[in-house]
Amino acid sequence: MTLFQIIPNYILINGIAIGGTVFVIFLVYRKLSSSFRKRLTAYFLKAACVSLVISLAVLAAVLTLLQLLLHSGMWDFFHELGYGYLIVAEYLQSVLAVAFPVICFVVSFSVRVNRRVRYVEYLSQEIQKIREEGFGRSMELQGDDEITQLCAVINEMSVRLREKEEREKRQQQSKNELITNVSHDLRSPLTSIIGYVELLKETGPEDRQRFDEYMEVIERRLTGLNGLINELFEYTKLNSADRFPDMENRDVLELLRHILYEYKILMEAEGLTLSWQLGAKSHAAYINTQQMVRVFQNLLDNARRYADRSAQVTVTAQETGRLHICITNRLMDAHGIEPDRIFERFYCGDRARSTPQSSGLGLAIVKRIMELHGGEVSASLQGQELSVHLFFK
Template identity: 30%
Template sequence: MDPKKFARIYNTVSLGFIIVVIVTCILVILSIVNEWVQYLNYMILKLRRISEIQYVDDLDINGDDEFSELASSINVMSNKLKDNYEREKKIEKEKNDFIVAVSHDLRTPLTSIIGYLDLLKNEKIQSYEKTSEYIDITYRKAIDLKNLIEELFEYTKIENDYVSLEKVEFNIAILVNQILGEQMLFFKEKNINIEFESESNEIYCEIDIKKMVRIIENIINNVQKYSSPNTSFKVYIKEKEANVLISFENIGEHIKKDDLELIFEKMYRIDKSRSSQREGSGLGLAIARKLVEIHNGRLWAECEGNTIKFNILLPKTKGK
């Protein structure tokens, strides 16, 4: 074969091969780029939905490249946004429920006060006893209103971390016994017998005394309201390794297991009716739990049959 002709054929075949290789590479690159573009569009769509706070499933992660790493990061961000959104919704609902409950509890004594003042103002009451009775009721309702506002103010301070503790090492056994002695008269009205027992007369904790008194009084006030008459109220203190366990046990209406945590929520009442027959703001146990937690302790409730037990667990100190 003529060398020149062979060279032309060789060059033509080589050029054709090179063109085929180039075209193939271009097609492969276009295919890869197209996959990337589709994946990017897929991520952009998901990101748009996330920005509109729509719930989306996690992005599918394909391969182990930079795009996969980006998709994984987007999934983490999306889940955090979802959690934050759900938390904000819950907080908003709790805030609205709290406002409704507070409005009801403020309106109830206020309505009574206005009603009795209207009677005193507009009616010709001849009887001194009747006038005195109305004034007495109005005064009690005003005190209820004052106490409710004070508890709301205290709870708000605790909730927003505006509370500081002035801790001292103190004998918790003596403190509990002293508070029980001060409350004896109120329990006698319902013929409730108080029993107190402590493993030792000297059990020390590092506490803010005023705050701890408030914690114990709030629990005792709850016991007074909900204890059945002619029963016993038992308080005992035990040492549990590095902690102190203070238990308050009374007999009352059975509390369902699902309600045992709810009773520590603000404005929660088991009877659901928010009746004023049992006076109180519904904040006592919520305040008590918050204050216990600030002391690095725990407050929880147990119920077996009609026996209700409130437990406080506090860190123990060695004492003096």
């Protein structure tokens, strides 16, 4: 007798049931998966259906095995012990046919569902840690279902909120430093002005020479104070801007040449030598002309103020995929200068920005203007020579 002949008809029916179940699973899961809100439901339905398929397959295997045993003569052992052959066979067949599929269904479904339940518990614990320790934690991604997508969203939200917190903290710290530095820079000239006003009261207009000297000092202090307030206003306005209005396509090198000719006369009057070598003939870029003039003027004023009178200020330009302008001057005293920090606002360690003639905002304004133009600015120090590098698109 062949194996096909000993398999009863209900085994074939089970096979048909399994195939039909698989087809139904495919249709239902596909329909539910098309809805974002129902994907989680589809996952658990899939787990149940897969477990059902496994249990039906086990049922078919058990029934097939029982039929093979019934036709192998092994049941004669129970008949010799005195048990009724048909009763024992039917009882064992019923127990095996029910118990094994049920156990397989429960185990399979539990394994698949508990895996996601444990993941949900893990997410719950991680979210609790985020609440206690703050944002920035990253949770492990497992699978590709609704829960995993939720975890990915939480990770992204946690990172962004942490970045926002750090950014707000830096902004608050920056505001505090600004208030402290501005208060210090305003207090110094105001204290000086108040002192000279008191001297004017004591001296009176009778001593005309001293009166004029004190008035001249007060005027200088007020001029410096006005410059500080104007630069502070300008820097605050630049920091709140995302881009410049009135951008125009302009030759940057032509603009620089005009400014260099003006400063050459000013520097020669102060005993300085200004020379330039602009290798590139022209370089067109979209710029705000007024702000770019401010960049060149701030850098050249900085060179005028702190350059060694025995050396010359040099300006070079070259194309290296982008326009590179370099302004170099020998400092009178380069001790303690940190090139990487000279563009920081109110950098007190920088001698080149801590004199009474300097507000401490000029180089910070240069950096911000270059950033709003999509360019870069940096500095390097070799011995006593300070070089400021401008890079344009």
